Amino acid sequence: MTRRVVELGRAARAESGVKIRQPLQRALISAQGWSSLPVEMKEQISDELNVLDLADIADADGDLVDVSIKANFKSLGAKYGKAVQDVAKIIASEDAVSLVKLLRASGVATVGTFEIGLEDLVITEVPKSGWMVASHDGESLALDLALSPELIAAGQIREIIRAIQERRKSDGFEISDRIEVKWNASDSLVETWLAGAQHISAEVLALSMTRDPDISYIEDELEFGFELKKYAD
Incomplete structure (x- = not known):
């Protein structure tokens, strides 16, 4: 299940066009056995998808997506033969959100x-504004695309x-070389860089990090530039 959920998240x-380096606040998952998945596996999914919180989608489907259903005639025809049209009519009259939620929770339902x-069933889920939903073989993952200033800053630091x-x-x-970093950035990014300087330094093995306003930007999207030098003892 871990691999399937990660694939849905990706x-x-x-x-959605949101890069994996941009942290997101939460993802909601619908899959049989999700609630019993070990904590360490959920943490692995969270890390791979760069999402802070994971939760069960079961109680929120109707709030996140517009759900519609219709009969899968191939599957139902094999089960019920000539009665397939009767089953299809009953399915069409059911509340889509409730039926899908029941099936995802228990695996079977009586109509x-x-x-x-x-x-x-052939299930169609259209995400509502602010969410992106991916589904496959009865499993779904919904990403909350809302970006707080803190999440945006975390994503910018990852890009740096x-x-x-x-x-x-x-x-x-x-790999083990310690370095000195001189950097420059647009006014909108300077505060983020300064606030994250300790984390950046630890990740790139920088023993010094100094802003130099004469350095030109090399990353156009975020407008920052830098020069590296091997640290001399």
Whole structure:
């Protein structure tokens, strides 16, 4: 399940256009067995998706997505033969959110006198504003796309770290080399950089980090630049 949920999360991020380096506050998951998944596996999912909080989607489906359902005639036809049209009519009259929630919780449901499973439905989920939902084979993940100033700053710091790490590699530094960093950034980014300087330094092994207003920007999107030098004892 861990791998499937991660794949759903990555699909939701890709569809939304939000980079994996941008932390998000929460994701809501709907999958059989989610509630009993070990804490360490949930933490792994949280880390891989760069999402701070994970929770069960079961009680929130209708608030996050517009859900519609119709009969899967191939599956139902194999089960009920000529009665498939009767089953389809009953399914069409059911409350979509309630039926999908029941099936995701228990795996089976009775409509009229017919027992059905998730495979007997074609489920369409259209995310409401502020959420991105990915679904596959009865499992769903919804990403909360709202970005607080704190989340935006955390994402910017990750971008800074990525850029410096890539420069370390391209400049031929050894993994263990300590460095000195001179940097410059746009006014909107300076406060974030200063607030995150200790974390940035720890990640890139910088023993000094000094702002130099003469350094040109090399990252256009965030408007920052830097120079690296191997630290000399």
